[in-house]
Amino acid sequence: MKKGLIFLESATKKKTIQSFLGEEYVIFATGGHLWELKKSGVYNLGVDLENFQPSYEVIAEKKSLINFWKNYLSKEKILAIYLATDPDREGEAIAQETAKSLGIDPIKCQRLLFYEITPRSIKEALSNPLTINQNLVESQLSRQVLDRMIGFCLSTILQKKLQALSAGRVQSVVLKLIIEREELIKQFEKKKLYILCGLCQVNKQKITLKQVDETGELILYKEKSAAEEIKKKLSLIFQLADQKEEKKFILPKSPLITSLLLFEAKSQLGFSVAQTTQLAQKLYEGVWISSQRKQIGLITYPRTDATRINQEFTSSAYQYIKKNWGFNYVNTNPAWKKKEKTLNVQGAHESIHPTYLNYQPEEIKSSLTEEEYKLYKLIYNHTLASLMSPAQINKITWRFLNNNYHFVTTERICQFAGFLAVAPEVYFPNYNVKLKSELITLWSPAMPGISQLEAYKIEVQEYQENKPVRYNEGSLVQELERLGIGRPSTYNLFGRVLLKRGYAKLNEKGQFIPTPLGIAVNNWLQANFATLINEGYTAALETELDKISQGENDYLTFIKTFWENFSFSLARISK
Known part of the structure; x- marks a missing residue:
């Protein structure tokens, strides 16, 4: 007699979960919904507009699957039926469809919620089975x-x-x-504006000086010709008038929710939404890690709007950060925690984060496709960064004069790397980052000791800063x-x-x-x-x-x- 029959949505994670549970459990996959609304009645809605009751029919390609399940249950003795479809409202509905398709009262089935495919998560779910949440089904x-x-x-x-x-x-x-x-x-485009700029080269870095008024506000010209007239009055030499220094803090982003992951994968990796969705699902369901000779779920459930990270993972992440960067890089009270959404009754939804910190991206790279590796590395680094201290930046504003016209440029010098130490190439790809032994990141100023700059060109440019x-x-x-x-x-x-x-x-x-x-x-x-x-x-x-x-x-x-x-x-x- 088998201890249980577990129904999943996806067959991909079957192998991962089976390796945790052994042969005592049988696992089947629904492959998504089993039923669909009929196309009948007014506008083919499949809904009675008098009492608003829906009419369903079994999806054609799922009929043989349901018959196979029924036949199996008629021959085999099973102690319990577990419905472990995805932990969202679609998964809840599929769980209900599965029970009813088998002719079983949904109340008699046990609901399992897997937010990550790990032995700990599977064991906890089996030890604390739930019933189908009818509110989510509705x-x-x-x-x-x-x-x-x-x-x-x-x-x-x-x-x-x-x-x-x-x-x-x-x-x-x-x-x-x-x-x-x-x-x-x-x-x-109809309301084009123009600015006046001096272009310089300093220490192999391009410096753009923008014209401002005496208060530091950028001067915008409605007509290009007006800017050209001022340009005629300028020389190529800009004299340093003063410099102003301000201390700034850059906060790490919150842990990944679905929308943020899709955005970051597009902006950093160029991945489409569909591509990221498929890759994240694969990383969640399980990837064969050759060094471990088993299939491992590398990230938590990728469809979530919660920023929560469980305490066990957070504690191990803090230890990892201390070991690799130092105690002052740990942030036990990040700003995003104050904005965490209130969790519902089923409460275990978390952000998208690695299931294990010891599976570092570089160490398992050979077991992943190039795209899987890139996305996993993004998730891994982003999660660590979200638990680290803010970066401390000195913003220096340099003001120059040219024939009594004011021009400014700014540069930012990092005094303390904070979360930027995880992946500086992502956050500041244009800076030359040097990591010192004392774990302080410094970006050398482009203009030390300069009293004047010589431009190689002065030009009128279209104003683009607020362009949608x-x-x-x-x-x-x-x-x-x-x-x-x-x-x-x-x-x-x-x-x-x-x-x-x-x-x-x-x-x-x-x-x-x-x-x-x-x-x-x-x-x-x-x-x-x-x-x-x-x-x-x-x-x-x-x-x-x-x-x-x-x-x-x-x-x-x-x-x-x-x-x-x-x-x-x-x-x-x-x-």
């Missing part, structure tokens, strides 16, 4: 029905009006953000996180859908540019459903879904209220 159902109502109803009308393919609750808001950013860029920049995948995810739109499990969908629908395209820098079709779709949606397709309302819906997951609202009340308001606008537009 929250997932609410999101599923809500998205179908908005998507199917609006898409049907759009296909008739504009021959466009689809609209969606979050997808259409993302399109709106991309178009609004494009409009800001166009407005900025198009979204790439990473910055778009960061904006969605800031606005409270979408959730960690869905961040990798929206950009790809817009590209697939032809509503946007990517330029050579990987930035989103709206297409004429995308602009037409957004114009129509804003003309007819502006109260629905906007950031504030979409964020409010996400908040309501969170309330359902916490038991503060329920599916029926939420969906009924939404449909009553939405159907009124729908009927008006349909006419």
Whole structure:
């Protein structure tokens, strides 16, 4: 007799978990959802609009899988059935689907939550099994029905009006953000401003002197010709007038949540959202480490919006930091801790961090693909940095005079490396970093003892400092996180859908540019459903879904209220 039958979502982590548990447990994988809403009734919603009860059908390719499970259970004796699908509301719904597909009361099944694939985590979960959280199941159902109502109803009308393919609750808001950013860029271009600069070369470093007024404010010219007139009055020699020094502190970023990981992987490594999502899932589920001759889950669950790190890992990280850099590099009360989100009842959600510190990136590099290694190294270093002291920087402002016109340049000299010691090439790639034996990082000043500078060129430049920049995948995810739109499990969908629908395209820098079709779709949606397709309302819906997951609202009340308001606008537009 087997001790238990464990159902996972992904087959990839089966091998890792099986190595911890041995042959006493049998492990099956669902491969995602087993059921889907039927496409029937009004607008093919698959929902009875009188009582709002959904109608489901088994996904075609999952029928044989369910039959296999039933056949296995009819022949084998199992002491307990454990549902260990992913620890989020989608995973909770899949757990419920699994139990009901087997004809088992979900209450009689035991729910396991794995936030990391380690022996400790698996043992703790088996020692403290839970029941299926019906609040999370209702929250997932609410999101599923809500998205179908908005998507199917609006898409049907759009296909008739504009021959466009689809609209969606979050997808259409993302399109709106991309178009609004494009409009800001166009407005900025119409109001071009100019600055006057002196370009110098000092100790093989390029120095740019920018013209300011007597108070230090940057001078902006509305007309290029006005700046050119001042340029004619300048010589190539700039005399040092004074220098001002300020002490600054640079704080480390908070531990990685999904949106921050996607952003950092895009900006540091050039990885797409889909690529990062797939790599992180692989690192979480388990990678074969040749030196250990076993499969090991290297990071915690990669879909999270919590910055928490468990005490056991934190303590070992502090010991690691002390050993490698010194006691003064440890920060036991980092600023991000004050901003930690309140955890729900199931409370074990953590940030994305390594499961083991002793698996250092360089030591297991040969067991990873190049992309896996790069992402793992980013997560490893970022986690250590988040638990380290701030860096101490001296900011020096040098002021020069040229024919009584003021010019300034600034440089930053690091007095104490703090968290920058982990990966200085990431945070300050343009600085020449020298690590001294006493573990103080110093960046040598570019202009020691200089009383004047000779420019090799004086030029008028377009002012670019406040120019809005198009979204790439990473910055778009960061904006969605800031606005409270979408959730960690869905961040990798929206950009790809817009590209697939032809509503946007990517330029050579990987930035989103709206297409004429995308602009037409957004114009129509804003003309007819502006109260629905906007950031504030979409964020409010996400908040309501969170309330359902916490038991503060329920599916029926939420969906009924939404449909009553939405159907009124729908009927008006349909006419």
